[in-house]
Amino acid sequence: MAAPDILRFEDVVAGYGKQTILHGLSFNVLRGAITTIIGPNGAGKSTAFKASFGMLPVRAGRIFFDDREITNRAPRELIAEGICYVPQGRNIFSELSVLHNLELGGAAAPEGFHLKPRLQAVMERFPVLRRKAKHQASTLSGGEQKMLEIARGLMLEPRLMLIDEPSIGLSPILVEELFDLLRELRERGITVLMIEQNAKRALENSDHGIVLELGRARIQDHAATILADPRVGQLFLGGTSSISGRA
Amino acid sequence: MRHSRSLAAGIMLALGAAFLVVAPLGLKPYGIFILSMWAVMTIAAIGLNLTLGYAGQISLAQAAFVGIGAYLTAYLTTKGWPFWSTYMLGGVSCFAIGWLLGYPALRVQHHYLAFVTLAFNTLVYLIFRNEEWLTGGIYGISNVPRPVVLGWSMNGPREFYYFCLAHLALVSVATWWLLRSPWGLAFVALRENPIRALSLGVDTRRYTLMAFALGAGLGGISGALYAPLVQFIDPTPFALGLSLNLLLMVVLGGSGYFFGPFLGAIVAVLLPEWLRFTEGFYLMGYALLVIVLMAFSPSGLLGLADRLTRPAPRGAP
Numbered sequence: 001m002a003a004p005d006i007l008r009f010e011d012v013v014a015g016y017g018k019q020t021i022l023h024g025l026s027f028n029v030l031r032g033a034i035t036t037i038i039g040p041n042g043a044g045k046s047t048a049f050k051a052s053f054g055m056l057p058v059r060a061g062r063i064f065f066d067d068r069e070i071t072n073r074a075p076r077e078l079i080a081e082g083i084c085y086v087p088q089g090r091n092i093f094s095e096l097s098v099l100h101n102l103e104l105g106g107a108a109a110p111e112g113f114h115l116k117p118r119l120q121a122v123m124e125r126f127p128v129l130r131r132k133a134k135h136q137a138s139t140l141s142g143g144e145q146k147m148l149e150i151a152r153g154l155m156l157e158p159r160l161m162l163i164d165e166p167s168i169g170l171s172p173i174l175v176e177e178l179f180d181l182l183r184e185l186r187e188r189g190i191t192v193l194m195i196e197q198n199a200k201r202a203l204e205n206s207d208h209g210i211v212l213e214l215g216r217a218r219i220q221d222h223a224a225t226i227l228a229d230p231r232v233g234q235l236f237l238g239g240t241s242s243i244s245g246r247a
Numbered sequence: 248m249r250h251s252r253s254l255a256a257g258i259m260l261a262l263g264a265a266f267l268v269v270a271p272l273g274l275k276p277y278g279i280f281i282l283s284m285w286a287v288m289t290i291a292a293i294g295l296n297l298t299l300g301y302a303g304q305i306s307l308a309q310a311a312f313v314g315i316g317a318y319l320t321a322y323l324t325t326k327g328w329p330f331w332s333t334y335m336l337g338g339v340s341c342f343a344i345g346w347l348l349g350y351p352a353l354r355v356q357h358h359y360l361a362f363v364t365l366a367f368n369t370l371v372y373l374i375f376r377n378e379e380w381l382t383g384g385i386y387g388i389s390n391v392p393r394p395v396v397l398g399w400s401m402n403g404p405r406e407f408y409y410f411c412l413a414h415l416a417l418v419s420v421a422t423w424w425l426l427r428s429p430w431g432l433a434f435v436a437l438r439e440n441p442i443r444a445l446s447l448g449v450d451t452r453r454y455t456l457m458a459f460a461l462g463a464g465l466g467g468i469s470g471a472l473y474a475p476l477v478q479f480i481d482p483t484p485f486a487l488g489l490s491l492n493l494l495l496m497v498v499l500g501g502s503g504y505f506f507g508p509f510l511g512a513i514v515a516v517l518l519p520e521w522l523r524f525t526e527g528f529y530l531m532g533y534a535l536l537v538i539v540l541m542a543f544s545p546s547g548l549l550g551l552a553d554r555l556t557r558p559a560p561r562g563a564p
Contacts, residue, residue: 108448
């Protein structure tokens with residue numbers, strides 16, 4: 001394989017209307033690892049995801065996926081390239097059945113992609129979704145809905161999963177299950193890039209971390225190093241203790 | 248439960264279809280005319296149900312497309328064009344105009360979009376009324392001929408009714424097929440949440456435009472049948488009133504339900520006729536019925552049926 005980084009931001013500038021959120025953001029995401037982006041509210045975490053996924057125009061700078069420039073390309077093209085995006089909050093189509101939700105995960109399938117076996121494989125991994133395939137998606141529990149979103153994202157065999165605040169609204173046991181699942185995806189060669197409000201827990205389950213502040217990447221390092229870094233505690237808490245020190 | 252539900256639906260469907268085939272044998276020409284009108288309006292309502300019920304794009308312009316289809320057919324068949332060519336032309340040109348009307352929908356939504364389409368309907372109505380050299384103005388176009396199919400004249404009311412019914416059957420099958428394809432899923436995804444649909448790689452732009460174009464195309468086909476059914480057209484029927492009436496059909500029947508438009512058109516086209524015995528009160532009775540139904544079942548007749556037969560509640564709309 002080519003470069004060690006699967007996703008690369010180079011001086012990316014983006015925002016909403018007149019407001020600029022990303023002020024020349026640069027970072028690398030290493031292939032085959034779990035990377036967590038942390039940072040205070042408004043640092044531009046979700047904005048970075050939207051910009052990389054073609055849902056927000058990039059005004060300057062460039063984004064590379066697998067060494068190919070993907071700046072400002074449409075979501076359906078990026079999905080075909082092998083990126084999937086699981087946004088924050090609830091993202092299922094509640095009026096549709098579980099099965100139809102999964103099928104929509106194949107909406108951007110390239111010509112000749114066989115969805116049926118893929119659907120079977122995904123339901124094999126998530127038996128609860130197979131059991132409830134005909135149920136309306138709104139009848140799933142919160143945790144099952146998150147599983148459905150991730151399963152749907154896996155439909156087209158992505159190589160990179162962008163996942164925004166996956167643990168929000170989940171019970172501690174379900175959060176454990178979720179991180180187990182992300183690690184399993186990593187073992188299967190899927191690179192995971194996630195945003196987490198619960199920074200400590202996320203970093204404990206990650207290989208690398210990126211700290212964002214005011215639209216720029218302040219720190220990029222091993223997750224363990226970031227956990228021990230006193231500056232991170234400052235950035236988050238305005239205090240002097242590192243976040244691992246609080247535990 | 249699921250089985251008995253679909254069995255019941257199948258039996259109802261078969262009975263309904265049998266009734267539609269047998270009904271004209273026992274009806275006077277006026278009754279057959281009303282039933283033909285039901286078939287023609289159902290086609291237009293199926294179109295609007297695609298745009299509004301499935302894809303979630305509100306349109307108050309469906310009457311304009313019925314009008315365009317009707318005027319094209321009336322104008323050209325009275326000039327000697329064969330019906331099938333004007334019929335195709337009506338469908339295709341409405342499809343194209345509907346596609347263009349879809350562009351505002353890429354920028355505005357909900358009631359803003361309603362006003363954009365309302366303005367379009369008014370514009371088309373004014374063209375019908377004012378461009379006398381083309382449309383005959385308020386005098387309209389009369390003596391619209393009925394088609395001859397394979398040497399068989401559709402001139403009699405019964406023949407023309409079956410002609411309309413056959414078209415309704417064709418349109419129904421085509422729409423059913425479309426909705427069972429990935430298209431149907433993409434439309435519903437678009438209705439539920441365009442951003443979510445986009446993030447899954449659904450080409451929301453294309454589906455929005457297609458939702459308008461397909462709905463308008465069916466409006467055009469409905470109009471192409473309307474002109475030879477009534478045999479005289481003037482601008483009045485294609486004013487905003489019909490658009491609202493078609494909207495009523497979709498919503499009353501059950502927006503986003505396949506058979507919604509069929510039922511809605513029964514209420515909007517046939518019920519006023521049945522209520523005629525109340526004489527001066529029939530419109531009041533009709534309005535009251537609609538209000539009561541909407542108050543108790545905003546998801547229409549089929550939504551009501553769904554709630555009564557389904558054990559678990561439907562998710563939040």
